[in-house]
Amino acid sequence: MSLDKRKKAFVALGRFLSQFTSQGIDKKEDIPFNDLFFEVFKTQINRAEEYNSWFTKDNVLFAFENWSFALSEDQISTWLQAYQLHDQNKKTIxxxxxxNIPLVGFHDFxxxxxxxHHVLAKLSSNDKYFIPLIAKYLEHLEPCFKGSFTFTEEKLKDYDAVxxxxxxxTARYFDYYFGKHPNIIRxxxxxxxxxxGQESHEQLEALAEDVFRYYGLGCRSVSKIFVPKNYDFDVLFKAVFKYRDIIKYTKYANNYDYNKAVYLMSLFDIKENGFLMLKEDQSYASPIASLFYEFYEDLETLKRKLAEESDHIQCITTELSIEDSIKFGQTQLPKLWNYADNIDTIKFLMSI
Known part of the structure; x- marks a missing residue:
């Protein structure tokens, strides 16, 4: 199958996914195989929270909507123009x-x-329904895809790369089992x-989206902030107040109560507003309903620190001048070329 056919199939998939947005679910005309797949996807979206209580309808629709944007013809062409893709021996990957979040494995797929190449996928039990449905839709769009996707719960075998x-x-186990094969292990x-400290209320509201989207479970969710000495945390608390209803979600509230109890029993000094706790901590990974913070003296010293500790960081959001950073409110809207861990997956797959 030619690259052009594969691209067209994914563009058509993007059009199909555009029926499922944060504003609601709306069936459109002229979508291929809609009579066969629309209701199936709609049902699965409505039932997602039954299988994974973190997969609320709002978060699932947010993921679908943003993949529909990413799979536009312009975005795919811009992404792939950086490579000299050519027909090569089909390998099994x-x-x-x-x-952890809806469709998190779709970019690798x-x-x-x-x-x-052939996809041999081992799905997480937390997200095992959407990607196989997407694969079925792609096989209908482009019959040449048939036989290109395999989903298994068994031990992986007969593959060329991982x-x-x-x-x-788990990375230690992955390295042990798969280290002899070409691999990307994250x-x-x-x-x-x-x-x-000079951010506007609107900018901090955008940052709040980076913190609270997917309940902070994504690697692109902001789990820590760096602030100057004497930072006024009240300004931040006022800006995130629009997300106060997150505490009404039982699972989030349970995590909030549990982590607050742990902090208090440990005599940690925390700042909290009833739905978010701030704790001074040098670690990068904060628990659900918590946001770590660390003070910095000057920006240049901080930049050096972040460069030295880049292996812990997925992305940086700021309004300051920091290399490879993005604006507030953009962490959960990656482009196709924003690779996890900054490892170019396409280049890896071309090298096999």
């Missing part, structure tokens, strides 16, 4: 997917499929924000 996403602990990373 084992993809071990995470399940896309990269393998768009380069013409892309595995997990925690620092570990824990977190995202951070750097504040100057």
């Amino acid at each position: 084992a993809v071990i997917m995470a399940g 896309l990269c393998v499929a768009i380069t013409g 892309i595995a996403t997990g925690s620092n602990n 570990k824990n990373r977190n995202s951070i924000a750097v504040l100057s």
Whole structure:
């Protein structure tokens, strides 16, 4: 199957996904195979929270909507123009997917499929329904995809390379089992924000989206902020107040209560507003309903620190001048070329 056919299939998939947005679900005309797939996807979206209580309808629709934007013809063309893709021997790529947020494994699926390789996917039990549905839709759009996607719960075998996403602990096992094959093995990373103290209310509201989207479970969720000495945290608390209803979600509230109890029993000094706790901590990974903070003396020293500790950081959001940073409110809206852990997946797949 030609690259052009694969691209057209994913563009058509983007159009199909555009029916499912944060504003609601709306069936459109002229969408291929809509009569066969629309209601199936709608039902699965409505039931997602039954299988994974973190997958609320709002968060699932947010993920679908942003993938529909990413799979536009312009975005895909811009992404792939950086490569000299050509027909090559079809290899089988084992993809071990995470399940912390909806469709988190789809980018790896896309990269393998768009380069013409066979996807051998081991899904997370937390997110095991959407990507197989998408694969079925792609097979209807482009029959040449049939036989290109395999989903298994068994031990992986007969593969040529591995892309595995997990925690620092699972990465050790991945390295042991898959180290003899070409591989990308991802570990824990977190995202951070750097504040100057001069941010507007609107900018901090945008930052709040980076903190609270997906309940902070994504590697692109901001889990820590760096602030100047004497920073006024009341300004931040006022800006995030619009997200106060998050505490009404039982699972989030349970985490808030548990982590607050742990902090108080440990005599940690925390700042809190009833739905978010701030704790001074040098770590990058904060628990749910918590946001770590660390003071910095000057920006240049902080930049050096972040460069030295880049292996812990997925992305940086700030309004300051920091290399490779993004604006507030953008961490959960990655482009196709914003690779996890800054490892170019397409280049890896072309090298096999």
